[in-house]
Amino acid sequence: MIVTINxxxxxxxxxxxxxxxDVSTFCNSLRGGKSGIKQxxxxxxxxxxxxxxxxxxxxxxxxxxxxFQNVSEEKYDHAKRLGRRAPxxxxxxxxxxxxxxxxxxxxxxxxxPERIGLIVAGQNSTQNYQYDLISKFxxxxxxxxxxxxxxxxxxxxxxxxxxxxxxxxxxxxVGGASATGNVGIIKGYQLVHSxxxxxxxxxxxxxxxxxxxxxxFINIGAMGGKKYIDQPEKSCxxxxxxxxxxxxxxxxxxxxxxxxxxxxxxxxxxLAEVKGYALNLDSNSSANPNVNGEAKAMLSALxxxxxxxxxxxxxxxxxxxSPLGDKTEAEAxxxxxxxxxxDLWLNSTKGLTGHCLYSAGxxxxxxxxxQMRQGFLHPNKNLEIPIxxxxxxxxxxxxxxxxxxxxxxxxxxxxxxxxxxxxxx
Amino acid sequence: xxxxxxxxVVKNVIIEVLPDIKPEQIQIERNLRELGANSIDRxxxxxxxxxxLDLKIPLMSFAQVSNIQGMVDVLVENYASxxxx
Numbered sequence: 001m002i003v004t005i006n007x008x009x010x011x012x013x014x015x016x017x018x019x020x021x022d023v024s025t026f027c028n029s030l031r032g033g034k035s036g037i038k039q040x041x042x043x044x045x046x047x048x049x050x051x052x053x054x055x056x057x058x059x060x061x062x063x064x065x066x067x068f069q070n071v072s073e074e075k076y077d078h079a080k081r082l083g084r085r086a087p088x089x090x091x092x093x094x095x096x097x098x099x100x101x102x103x104x105x106x107x108x109x110x111x112x113p114e115r116i117g118l119i120v121a122g123q124n125s126t127q128n129y130q131y132d133l134i135s136k137f138x139x140x141x142x143x144x145x146x147x148x149x150x151x152x153x154x155x156x157x158x159x160x161x162x163x164x165x166x167x168x169x170x171x172x173x174v175g176g177a178s179a180t181g182n183v184g185i186i187k188g189y190q191l192v193h194s195x196x197x198x199x200x201x202x203x204x205x206x207x208x209x210x211x212x213x214x215x216x217f218i219n220i221g222a223m224g225g226k227k228y229i230d231q232p233e234k235s236c237x238x239x240x241x242x243x244x245x246x247x248x249x250x251x252x253x254x255x256x257x258x259x260x261x262x263x264x265x266x267x268x269x270x271l272a273e274v275k276g277y278a279l280n281l282d283s284n285s286s287a288n289p290n291v292n293g294e295a296k297a298m299l300s301a302l303x304x305x306x307x308x309x310x311x312x313x314x315x316x317x318x319x320x321x322s323p324l325g326d327k328t329e330a331e332a333x334x335x336x337x338x339x340x341x342x343d344l345w346l347n348s349t350k351g352l353t354g355h356c357l358y359s360a361g362x363x364x365x366x367x368x369x370x371q372m373r374q375g376f377l378h379p380n381k382n383l384e385i386p387i388x389x390x391x392x393x394x395x396x397x398x399x400x401x402x403x404x405x406x407x408x409x410x411x412x413x414x415x416x417x418x419x420x421x422x423x424x425x
Numbered sequence: 426x427x428x429x430x431x432x433x434v435v436k437n438v439i440i441e442v443l444p445d446i447k448p449e450q451i452q453i454e455r456n457l458r459e460l461g462a463n464s465i466d467r468x469x470x471x472x473x474x475x476x477x478l479d480l481k482i483p484l485m486s487f488a489q490v491s492n493i494q495g496m497v498d499v500l501v502e503n504y505a506s507x508x509x510x
Contacts, residue, residue, distance in 0.1 A: 081444070081445070084444060085441075085442075140476070140481075142472070142475065142481045143472055143473075143475065143476040144472070145469055145472060145473075146465055146468035146469055146472060147465060147469060150465070
């Protein structure tokens with residue numbers, strides 16, 4: 001029997017974020033250490049105490065989509081029609097998915113519709129949309145838009161994106177709390193690797209939190225932003241002794257996963273290969289991380305990749321700026337990488353983008369791939385006094401560095417641990 | 426409330442729901458389906474028109490409506506009954 005190894009890689013990427021509304025701007029912001037975290041005016045009632053966030057500011061769907069008109073008039077018109085009156089979380093998904101689709105050149109050279117899959121990495125993405133409708137609904141339930149029945153479902157994203165791109169293979173939405181993005185990439189990898197599809201688009205949706213959701217994160221003690229309330233850019237401090245919790249960020253991010261056979265046939269290069277992954281649970285209903293669970297995820301991902309710890313050059317950490325989370329991840333990295341721990345480089349993209357929650361894993365995969373491709377490591381902008389001395393954290397300025405093998409971690413409430421291993425092409 | 430005014434309100438709602446339609450295409454004897462509206466668009470035209478006119482009419486009242494004229498008639502009828510109450 002001939003066993004062919006179905007390699008899976010990334011052939012397209014797209015993003016809308018607080019530090020860039022396309023991959024190239026996003027990448028320049030990473031290199032320049034530009035932070036998207038600002039004081040944001042609180043306009044909704046009731047007012048909540050933390051107003052620091054890395055939001056997608058002044059987003060205009062019609063302006064964002066105009067740049068695609070020249071690429072494909074037909075897709076542009078279709079996208080405009082689907083997104084014009086859609087909620088913010090749908091509009092941003094359309095933009096990031098279009099950029100990824102076009103960058104993989106799927107508009108002029110795509111597999112059969114049933115050979116393309118779609119995974120939406122997002123959960124509870126309609127919370128703020130619902131929150132905004134509540135007061136009107138309480139007064140006049142009769143005037144609720146019939147579109148609501150479509151739009152409050154997470155899978156509206158599936159309907160919209162599959163119609164836009166003519167996708168007829170497997171499609172579904174996944175959730176994994178803060179690890180949702182990585183869960184999406186892992187499920188997409190499995191679809192492509194198993195041969196169920198040749199191409200799979202994975203779109204991470206914006207976490208459009210309602211004031212109630214933000215208050216919940218404050219009350220559970222997960223959110224930072226108190227010490228540095230007047231210096232927003234300094235508030236997100238992964239692995240720094242002054243870290244105090246995550247800062248909320250917004251981004252939609254999409255990647256195209258594709259089999260090597262399909263990419264070769266289409267003449268499209270891999271931007272990076274997905275070498276391995278792991279997704280495991282701590283059997284824990286609470287919010288606390290677990291050093292063994294995290295170490296297990298990293299080790300399993302390496303095993304699956306057929307690599308040893310010493311092959312890894314760089315980790316894009318989960319690094320959310322949570323005191324317990326950072327400490328636990330640092331311990332888990334030491335446990336897995338042992339003597340090699342002081343040779344591999346670590347940074348946290350969340351220091352610049354805030355914690356993009358559902359899309360974080362995809363945002364950070366794009367950050368990892370771009371750093372590998374452009375040969376640099378982005379700064380840990382606010383890392384002044386690291387919580388441990390035996391790990392090698394990137395400093396406060398970007399450095400030129402060639403990474404061949406990278407790992408990207410994401411861990412979520414409910415004991416959800418994920419790790420993926422990427423290789424430069 | 427005149428029929429003309431109600432038609433004007435409905436027309437503006439249709440333009441908002443169906444952006445590809447030119448205002449001159451919206452004539453009272455036409456039906457929304459031939460203007461490119463799917464079933465959700467049509468329901469939305471009804472709910473948004475009711476909201477604009479500050480009316481609450483059971484959606485079943487529109488079940489027999491076959492064109493814009495029919496929809497305007499139901500809205501006008503109900504508007505009249507609100508006024509006479």
